Amino acid sequence: MNKGKTNNSHAQIKALLRMEFAEHGDRVLDVFHGNGLLWDTVKNSVDVMVSGLDKEQYTIGFSLLGDSAKTIPNIEVDSFDIIDFDAYGDPSPYIDLVSRMIATEKKVFFTFIQSMYGGLSIECLAASGISQNMKKTAPALCCRNGFNRFKRYLSTLGVLEVVSINYHRKHYGFFTLPPMKVGQNRHA
Ligand SMILES: C[S@@+](CC[C@H](N)C(=O)[O-])C[C@H]1O[C@@H](n2cnc3c(N)ncnc32)[C@H](O)[C@@H]1O
Numbered sequence: 001m002n003k004g005k006t007n008n009s010h011a012q013i014k015a016l017l018r019m020e021f022a023e024h025g026d027r028v029l030d031v032f033h034g035n036g037l038l039w040d041t042v043k044n045s046v047d048v049m050v051s052g053l054d055k056e057q058y059t060i061g062f063s064l065l066g067d068s069a070k071t072i073p074n075i076e077v078d079s080f081d082i083i084d085f086d087a088y089g090d091p092s093p094y095i096d097l098v099s100r101m102i103a104t105e106k107k108v109f110f111t112f113i114q115s116m117y118g119g120l121s122i123e124c125l126a127a128s129g130i131s132q133n134m135k136k137t138a139p140a141l142c143c144r145n146g147f148n149r150f151k152r153y154l155s156t157l158g159v160l161e162v163v164s165i166n167y168h169r170k171h172y173g174f175f176t177l178p179p180m181k182v183g184q185n186r187h188a
Contacts, residue, residue: 013165014086014172015041018109021163021174022046022082026107029053029080031072031094032087033063039084051080068094077101083177085110090146092124092153095177099157102179112150112171118143120150127153147171158184 015038022028024047030039033052042048052063053071064071072094077083083098083106085091091110098106114120120143122132128149135142143149146169151162154175164173 010165010167010170010172011038011041014038014109014111017163017165017172017174018042018084019045021107021109022048024048026081027051027079028082028084029075029077030063030084030086031068032085032091034058034086035060036063038086048082069097072097073101077106078103080106082107082109084108087111087113089113089115089119090121090124090150092121092150095154095157096123099177099180102177104179106177108175108177110171110173110175112147112173114143114146114169116169118146120146124150124153127156 018038019042022042026048028039028048028050030036030050030052033054035058036050036052039048039050043050053066053068054063055065055067057065077098078101085094085108087094087110090112095108095110118139122135125135125142130142147166154162158178158181159175162173162175164171
């Protein structure tokens, strides 16, 4: 794990959020699995099956080893009910990938953390009409109100409601992700 990054800050809040919306029998794809502690906690209350993916090898807990950006396109995402993005930063690029692959709606959990210096993805910024060039020119300005920009981005995916618990720069949440409509042109 990178120095300075905490895998499970607000662990109880994250677990409670999942216990609220996960249902018995749900199949979970956890694309930032870590050592799996979060879903292990949830499993004490809800009977779910979890498949984990992480770019780092942990000594406890099992996950498929790989970078989510490269691995998600090779996964049968529609065989899962829940996709979990418990990320360190802005999970928009990964949500984007999944949204392009699904034929049925998914329950989604996320962690969105805005870094001091912005760090919003181009997927997220594009939904606010901000280009790569604009971000390069004025990163702090472009990345202001990151969580609002993230929610605007989600609305371009057809997400109607986001439930979230917010602590300063850290946001933990849930929404339902619909499949893309034929001919849908996002971030326009
Ligand atoms: C906040 S932690 C997740 C903690 C996890 N929910 C648990 O129960 O332990 C974020 C994890 O994402 C992983 N990660 C970060 N970027 C990744 C990527 N591009 N692909 C796969 N895993 C990634 C990190 O190695 C770290 O384990």
